[in-house]
Amino acid sequence: xxxxxxxxxxxxxxxxxxxxxxxxxxxxxxxxxxxxxxxxxxxxxxxxxxxxxxxxxxxxxxxxxxxxxxxxxxxxxxxxxxxxxxxxxxxxxxxxxxxxxxxxxxxxxxxxxxxxxxxxxxxxxxxxxxxxxxxxxxxxxxxxxxxxxxxxxxxxxxxxxxxxxxxxxxxxxxxxxxxxxxxxxxxxxxxxxxxxxxxxxxxxxxxxxxxxxxxxxxxxxxxxxxxxxxxxxxxxxxxxxxxxxxxxxxxxxxxxxxxxxxxxx
Numbered sequence: 406x407x408x409x410x411x412x413x414x415x416x417x418x419x420x421x422x423x424x425x426x427x428x429x430x431x432x433x434x435x436x437x438x439x440x441x442x443x444x445x446x447x448x449x450x451x452x453x454x455x456x457x458x459x460x461x462x463x464x465x466x467x468x469x470x471x472x473x474x475x476x477x478x479x480x481x482x483x484x485x486x487x488x489x490x491x492x493x494x495x496x497x498x499x500x501x502x503x504x505x506x507x508x509x510x511x512x513x514x515x516x517x518x519x520x521x522x523x524x525x526x527x528x529x530x531x532x533x534x535x536x537x538x539x540x541x542x543x544x545x546x547x548x549x550x551x552x553x554x555x556x557x558x559x560x561x562x563x564x565x566x567x568x569x570x571x572x573x574x575x576x577x578x579x580x581x582x583x584x585x586x587x588x589x590x591x592x593x594x595x596x597x598x599x600x601x602x603x604x605x606x607x608x609x610x611x612x613x614x615x616x617x618x619x620x621x622x623x624x625x626x627x628x629x630x631x632x633x634x635x636x637x638x639x640x641x642x643x644x645x646x647x648x649x650x651x652x653x654x655x656x657x658x659x660x661x662x663x664x665x666x667x668x669x670x
Contacts, residue, residue, distance in 0.1 A: 448486065448507065449479065449482045449483075449486070449496065452482040452485050452486060474583075474584055474585075477581075477586040479496065479581050479586050480581060480582075480583065480585075480586050483495070483496050483581055483582070483583065484583065486507060486522075487583075489522075489523070490509075490522055490523065490524065492509050492510055492511055493507045493508070493509060493522055494508055494509065494510045494534055494540070494582065495507070495508040495534070495580060495581060495582045496508065496580070496581040497532060497549070497578065497579070497580055497581075497650075498578070498579045498580075498581075499562070499575055499577070499578050499579070500575070500577070500579070501574065501575055502562040502565075502575060503557050503558055503559075503561065503562050504532075504559075504560065504562055504563070506531070506532045506551075506559070507522045507531070507532070508531075508532050508533065508534055508549060509522060509531045509532065509533040509534070510533060510534040510535075510536065510538065511533065511536060512536060513536055514533070514535060514536050514550070517530055517531040517533040518530045518533075518550075518552070529552060529554055529558055529559055530551070530552050530559065531551075532549055532550070532551040532559065532560065533549065533550055533551070534547055534548070534549050535547075535548040535549070535550070535614045537614045537615060538614055538615065539615060542615075544614070544615040544616045544617065545616045545622050545643075545644075545645065545646055545647055546613050546614065546615075546616045546622075546625065546646075546647040546648070546649055547646075547647070547648045547649065548610075548611065548613070548614045548649045548651065549648065549649065549650050549651065550651050550652070551563075551650070551651075551652050552652065552653065553652045553653045553654065553662075559652070560650060560651075560652035561652070563594075563650055563652050563662050563663075563664050564652070564654060564662050566591070566594035566634075566662075566664055567594070567596075567634060567662075569634075569635040572591060572594060572635070572637065575591075576590060576591055576637070577589065577590055577591065577666075577669075578591065578648065578650075578666050580648060580668075587668050587669065588668075588669045589646075589648055589666035589667060589668050589669065590639050590666055590667055590669050591637060591639070591664060591665070591666045592629065592630070592633075592637050592639040592640055592641055592665055592666060592667055593629045593630055593632065593633035593637065593663075593664070593665045594633060594634055594635075594637075594662075594663070594664045594665075595629070595632035595633050595634055595662075595663055596632075596634070596654060596656055596657075596660065596661070596662055596663075597610055597632065597660070597661045597662075597663055598657050598658070598659045598660050598661055599611070599659040599661065608628040608631075608632060610625075610628070610629070610632075610649065610651070610663055611651065611661075613625045613649075619643045622641075622643050623643060625647075626640065626641040626642070626643075626647075629641070629665045632663075639667070641665075641667045645667040645668060646667065646668040647665060647666065647667055647668075648665070648666050648668075649663060649664075649665045650663065650664045650665075650666075651663050
């Protein structure tokens with residue numbers, strides 16, 4: 406009996422050691438993932454652009470501005486970053502928040518849920534554009550996803566837009582692609598969810614990945630304003646370019662929090 410007790414104690418002791426080891430491993434990985442994710446936010450600042458290229462772009466005349474895209478320094482840095490991974494399609498930043506990341510677009514909506522821009526495995530994943538968005542047939546709405554991370558990274562700060570005071574302090578989004586470096590004005594912030602197929606008369610914002618008609622655009626714009634938690638004083642009209650940012654929320658099962666913005670003139 407004593408021998409059985411000793412064996413049992415040894416087994417429990419070994420299991421405890423393994424549990425402690427796995428816990429420490431998880432903690433180390435968590436902090437390492439957090440470090441890697443936060444490091445991305447300063448990524449553009451670390452990229453150096455050849456002065457000759459930058460000067461050449463800044464000296465373009467009014468005559469050829471209409472013929473060519475004048476590249477900002479930010480656009481040039483994005484191009485340098487794309488040499489590392491051609492699935493980097495844009496850069497998104499909301500000043501004064503932790504949202505300051507490259508935007509990915511893969512062949513599916515799964516890979517970048519748990520991989521960063523270097524295609525390294527990470528629990529934080531990446532900010533990514535819906536796979537169905539077509540750059541060759543540009544629609545009026547770019548739907549992007551990002552995790553709601555407890556460490557404050559990725560799209561966690563979107564949930565702060567529940568409060569209008571936060572919106573008042575952070576009303577704009579800077580969005581940079583190969584063809585423009587623009588400000589987008591937030592027009593709506595709202596709570597939603599992923600609905601069941603059986604749910605009727607509900608607004609499935611995530612169905613509007615490629616808006617092709619004026620009717621569809623107006624339907625989306627009206628629903629976005631109707632769902633908003635407060636009036637921003639801004640609305641979208643047909644012809645505007647929109648971005649829609651989506652993250653998980655826990656106000657209900659399969660909850661989502663959504664922020665929609667329009668490209669400023």
